[in-house]
Amino acid sequence: MKKVINDPTAVVDEMLNGLCFVHSDLxxxxxxxxxxxxxxxxxxxxxxxxxxxxGHEPSHAGFVGEGMLSAAVCGAVFTSPTPDxxxxxxxxxxxxxxxxxxxxxxxxxxxxxxxxxxMAEMEGVEVAxxxxxxxxAVEDSLYTQGRRGVAGTxxxxxxxxxxxxxxxxxxxxxxxxDKLVPNIHTIGVALSGATVPEVGKPGFxxxxxxxxxxxxxxxxxxxxxxxxxxxxILAKExxxxxxxxxxxxxxxxxxxxxxxxxxxxxxxxxxxxxDVAGLLADAGLEVAYKKLGNYMTAIDMAGxxxxxxxxxxxxxxxxxxxxxxxxxx
Amino acid sequence: MKKVINDPTAVVDEMLNGLCFVHSDLxxxxxxxxxxxxxxxxxxxxxxxxxxxxGHEPSHAGFVGEGMLSAAVCGAVFTSPTPDxxxxxxxxxxxxxxxxxxxxxxxxxxxxxxxxxxMAEMEGVEVAxxxxxxxxAVEDSLYTQGRRGVAGTxxxxxxxxxxxxxxxxxxxxxxxxDKLVPNIHTIGVALSGATVPEVGKPGFxxxxxxxxxxxxxxxxxxxxxxxxxxxxILAKExxxxxxxxxxxxxxxxxxxxxxxxxxxxxxxxxxxxxDVAGLLADAGLEVAYKKLGNYMTAIDMAGxxxxxxxxxxxxxxxxxxxxxxxxxx
Numbered sequence: 001m002k003k004v005i006n007d008p009t010a011v012v013d014e015m016l017n018g019l020c021f022v023h024s025d026l027x028x029x030x031x032x033x034x035x036x037x038x039x040x041x042x043x044x045x046x047x048x049x050x051x052x053x054x055g056h057e058p059s060h061a062g063f064v065g066e067g068m069l070s071a072a073v074c075g076a077v078f079t080s081p082t083p084d085x086x087x088x089x090x091x092x093x094x095x096x097x098x099x100x101x102x103x104x105x106x107x108x109x110x111x112x113x114x115x116x117x118x119m120a121e122m123e124g125v126e127v128a129x130x131x132x133x134x135x136x137a138v139e140d141s142l143y144t145q146g147r148r149g150v151a152g153t154x155x156x157x158x159x160x161x162x163x164x165x166x167x168x169x170x171x172x173x174x175x176x177x178d179k180l181v182p183n184i185h186t187i188g189v190a191l192s193g194a195t196v197p198e199v200g201k202p203g204f205x206x207x208x209x210x211x212x213x214x215x216x217x218x219x220x221x222x223x224x225x226x227x228x229x230x231x232x233i234l235a236k237e238x239x240x241x242x243x244x245x246x247x248x249x250x251x252x253x254x255x256x257x258x259x260x261x262x263x264x265x266x267x268x269x270x271x272x273x274x275d276v277a278g279l280l281a282d283a284g285l286e287v288a289y290k291k292l293g294n295y296m297t298a299i300d301m302a303g304x305x306x307x308x309x310x311x312x313x314x315x316x317x318x319x320x321x322x323x324x325x326x327x328x329x
Numbered sequence: 330m331k332k333v334i335n336d337p338t339a340v341v342d343e344m345l346n347g348l349c350f351v352h353s354d355l356x357x358x359x360x361x362x363x364x365x366x367x368x369x370x371x372x373x374x375x376x377x378x379x380x381x382x383x384g385h386e387p388s389h390a391g392f393v394g395e396g397m398l399s400a401a402v403c404g405a406v407f408t409s410p411t412p413d414x415x416x417x418x419x420x421x422x423x424x425x426x427x428x429x430x431x432x433x434x435x436x437x438x439x440x441x442x443x444x445x446x447x448m449a450e451m452e453g454v455e456v457a458x459x460x461x462x463x464x465x466a467v468e469d470s471l472y473t474q475g476r477r478g479v480a481g482t483x484x485x486x487x488x489x490x491x492x493x494x495x496x497x498x499x500x501x502x503x504x505x506x507d508k509l510v511p512n513i514h515t516i517g518v519a520l521s522g523a524t525v526p527e528v529g530k531p532g533f534x535x536x537x538x539x540x541x542x543x544x545x546x547x548x549x550x551x552x553x554x555x556x557x558x559x560x561x562i563l564a565k566e567x568x569x570x571x572x573x574x575x576x577x578x579x580x581x582x583x584x585x586x587x588x589x590x591x592x593x594x595x596x597x598x599x600x601x602x603x604d605v606a607g608l609l610a611d612a613g614l615e616v617a618y619k620k621l622g623n624y625m626t627a628i629d630m631a632g633x634x635x636x637x638x639x640x641x642x643x644x645x646x647x648x649x650x651x652x653x654x655x656x657x658x
Contacts, residue, residue, distance in 0.1 A: 002520050002538060004597035004633065006559045006604075014560075015596050018603035022587070022621045057595035077596075191331050209331060230335045231343075258351070263592045265629050266386035267344050267406075268333035274347035275335075292351045294623075300594050304333065 001200040008197035012054045012076055019061055023327045026065045034074040034081065035089045036061040046164045046173055047071070047093035050102040050157060051086065052109050053078040055196065055299045056217060059154060062328025068161035069326075070099075077196050077299070078218045080108030086116030090125055098126035098170035100177070102156050104149025105133040128170050130177035132156055134186040134307065136245045137214030138223055148216050151259035151296035152184035152307045155320070158329065162319035183312055185245050187238050188305030190215035191228065192263065194298045213237060217261070217298040231268070235275035238306045243283060246310055250284030255320060257307035260294040264302050269293070272304060289320050295328070330529040337526035341383045341405055348390055352656045355394045363403040363410065364418045365390040375493045375502055376400070376422035379431040379486060380415070381438050382407040384525065384628045385546060388483060391657025397490035398655075399428075406525050406628070407547045409437030415445030419454055427455035427499035429506070431485050433478025434462040457499050459506035461485055463515040463636065465574045466543030467552055477545050480588035480625035481513035481636040484649070487658065491648035512641055514574045516567050517634030519544035520557065521592065523627045542566060546590070546627040560597070564604035567635045572612060575639055579613030584649060586636035589623040593631050598622070601633060618649050624657070 005011050012034060019036065020029045027036050034054075050060045051073030060072035070093040075081035090099045099120070103113045110131060117127040133144075134152030141148050159180055163173050190212045193202030203219035206212060211234070214222030228234075246252070258276065260269050269292055280287055288311050296305075311317060334340050341363060348365065349358045356365050363383075379389045380402030389401035399422040404410035419428045428449070432442045439460060446456040462473075463481030470477050488509055492502050519541045522531030532548035535541060540563070543551030557563075575581070587605065589598050598621055609616055617640050625634075640646060 002540075002557055002631070004520070004557075004560045004563060004593060004601050006561055006600065011596065011600060014603045015599040018599035018601070018606065018621075021606040022599065022602050022619045024619070055596065057599070062595075191333070211331075228331055228333075231333045232335055234333060262594055263629065264333060265591055265626065266391075266623075267340065267384065267628060270344040270347035270351065270386070271335065271340060272333050272347070273351050274343045277347065277350040290351045290353070292347075294595075297594065299596060300592065302331070 001195055003197060005197055011197045012074060016074060026325060026327060027061065030088055030092050033088045034085055035071055035092060036064050036074065037071040037092050038064050038066065040066055042095045044095050044097055045167055046097045046170050047095060047099045048161055048164045049073065049089045049093055049099060051081050051089065052104050053080060056296050058328030059296045063154065063157050063326050065324060065326030067165050067322060067324030068157050068329060077198065080106065080112050083112045083115040083119065086113050087119050090116060090120040090127060094125045098128065100160065100170060100173050101127065101129035102153060102160065103129055103131050104153055105131050105146060106143045107145060108143060126170055128174045130181055132181055134184045135216065136185045136241060137187050141216055141220040143218065148220065150186045150188065150217050151257055151305045152186045154295045155184055155257060155307065155309055156180060159316055159319040161324065162322050180316065183310040184307060185242050186305050186307040187241050188215060188261065189213050189234055189238065189303050190261065191302035193219055194262065194301035196299065215303065217296060219298065231272045232275045235272055235279055239276055239279040242306065242308045246308065248283065248285060253286045253288045253311040255289035255309040255311060255317065256287055258292040259296055259305045259307065261301040261303040261305065262294065262297040263300050264304050269304060276306060288317055330524055332526060334526055340526045341403060345403060355654060355656060356390065359417055359421050362417045363414055364400055364421060365393050365403065366400040366421050367393050367395065369395055371424045373424050373426055374496055375426045375499050376424060376428045377431065377490055377493045378402065378418045378422055378428060380410050381433050382409060385625050387657030388625045392483065392486050392655050394653060394655030396494050396651060396653030397486050397658060406527065409435065409441050412441045412444040412448065415442050416448050419445060419449040419456060423454045427457065429489065429499060429502050430456065430458035431482060431489065432458055432460050433482055434460050434475060435472045435478065436474060437472060455499055457503045459510055461510055463513045464545065465514045465570060466516050470545055470549040477549065479515045479517065479546050480586055480634045481515045483624045484513055484586060484636065484638055485509060488645055488648040490653065491651050509645065512639040513636060514571050515634050515636040516570050517544060517590065518542050518563055518567065518632050519590065520631035522548055523591065523630035525628065544632065546625060548627065560601045561604045564601055564608055568605055568608040571635060571637045575637065577612065577614060582615045582617045582640040584618035584638040584640060584646065585616055587621040588625055588634045588636065590630040590632040590634065591623065591626040592629050593633050598633060605635060617646055
């Protein structure tokens with residue numbers, strides 16, 4: 001393992017302190033907790049929080065800021081945050097209008113976020129949530145019943161963050177989230193495994209020219225291994241699976257997110273984007289919004305994911321396009 | 330070589346098309362050239378252009394947009410753009426007030442940008458330039474007389490981009506650039522080599538736990554190899570060299586840029602930032618501006634660089650903080 005770290009057990013603590021140093025204009029850390037909150041005057045609006053295991057940087061702390069998240073809860077690497085950490089985020093961000101939690105679909109995350117919700121409600125804070133399960137690669141997985149929550153979660157942060165800033169109520173945000181999430185589908189491909197600092201070696205190993213489709217952002221198994229031939233073939237596989245999952249028809253409108261998993265350079269992500277653009281055009285689809293970069297990573301995994309959001313409401317595009325003040329959007 | 334590409338000889342062409350697809354709101358490609366220009370109404374101001382070999386993404390095309398570059402010229406991977414490409418960028422962006430070129434200190438870049446300048450001047454376009462040589466690691470290098478131009482170049486783009494937007498004249502921008510560049514020092518460390526697609530294997534190989542200080546962004550040799558011990562030791566080496574280079578005194582004010590070279594996760598960059606913050610505080614220095622992320626990469630090289638900009642003029646901070654509309658700032 002060759003990493004720019006000190007003590008592997010201190011990585012999250014030191015990372016969060018480094019993050020708060022670099023982005024001291026935007027965020028701060030709740031003392032004694034792995035919780036990053038927005039530095040902003042209270043406005044009495046609904047607070048939006050998210051989080052999960054660390055190792056997905058810039059998710060989720062990079063999206064804390066005006067117009068997106070109110071706080072991020074940062075668990076140990078690839079490990080759900082504990083209920084007391086989530087509770088602290090709820091209490092630190094509630095401004096009286098309630099707290100909405102965006103949870104990725106992992107059993108540990110759901111259990112701990114929901115336990116924190118119960119504790120917060122006993123203290124009189126209103127809490128609601130949505131579980132994001134955008135990864136269409138496989139049903140059920142190492143840590144998940146149903147589909148995993150992956151890069152599409154970032155689009156949920158953006159769209160709900162806009163709604164919260166607009167002053168929407170907790171129940172309105174819940175309604176929006178429930179309508180939005182089923183319209184977000186993601187699928188990925190890995191070129192390498194990821195190395196958790198405390199483990200010291202990759203979670204899985206692929207052969208020299210081998211890739212695996214459908215791998216999860218913690219290295220959960222995918223659905224097929226094959227030889228890496230070209231970006232065009234990857235794009236055809238991922239776009240094909242996504243369009244099937246939507247039963248997409250010519251004229252349908254989509255927002256797209258091409259997400260690097262860590263060790264895949266922008267050079268390759270843009271080459272892939274060019275192939276995706278061609279396939280979507282061939283299918284007669286309209287691409288109404290585009291985003292590309294490392295948003296939901298898996299530490300140092302090489303690979304990428306493609307997310308399609310079916311635009312069922314023009315307001316979603318407005319929300320995606322609205323400016324925010326965050327480290328990483 | 331395991332890369333998401335198609336034909337290695339088509340990488341730059343396909344990457345630029347992908348980039349123009351993703352960022353179609355911001356930029357467009359000059360047809361038939363590897364030149365990316367800003368989509369914006371002409372305002373009669375000085376145009377700012379930069380560029381160089383590809384492989385440093387998001388540099389330089391990611392910084393084309395309102396408030397930064399007017400155009401980027403994108404050579405083959407790790408190869409200077411040809412004079413005709415640079416000339417095209419000059420002609421495509423001149424709005425009558427002249428064109429200012431930011432050139433990194435590589436012999437090929439200087440020769441080709443200056444040749445383009447001569448050709449443009451013969452066509453009646455006023456052109457001026459600055460050569461950025463911020464890398465203090467070594468004097469002279471594989472492709473450079475003097476010091477190399479590396480990540481600090483991005484700060485030059487930002488500060489000169491602000492001046493151009495403010496309507497400063499070509500000679501004012503030249504004067505600003507000449508004052509600014511000597512106050513920007515950078516030094517880096519590599520944990521691995523980079524693989525140029527057309528070459529197919531890393532430019533150099535380090536042992537399992539070995540690092541090399543002072544490596545250039547094309548893999549040019551650095552000044553010392555040693556065992557990777559910790560982020561704290563890396564930070565001590567890089568901060569020490571930089572403070573010596575400035576003869577820094579307690580109370581001095583700096584802007585800092587922590588730049589990932591490609592395959593070093595944000596997790597590690599933030600851990601390193603935490604160590605840097607401690608050392609700068611210990612030295613009694615004021616950090617007036619901070620930025621972190623992958624800005625000037627070396628394809629898939631693992632490693633990072635640290636840039637310090639000595640703040641000799643408050644206006645430089647205002648320029649760094651002014652909002653821009655680009656893909657990557």
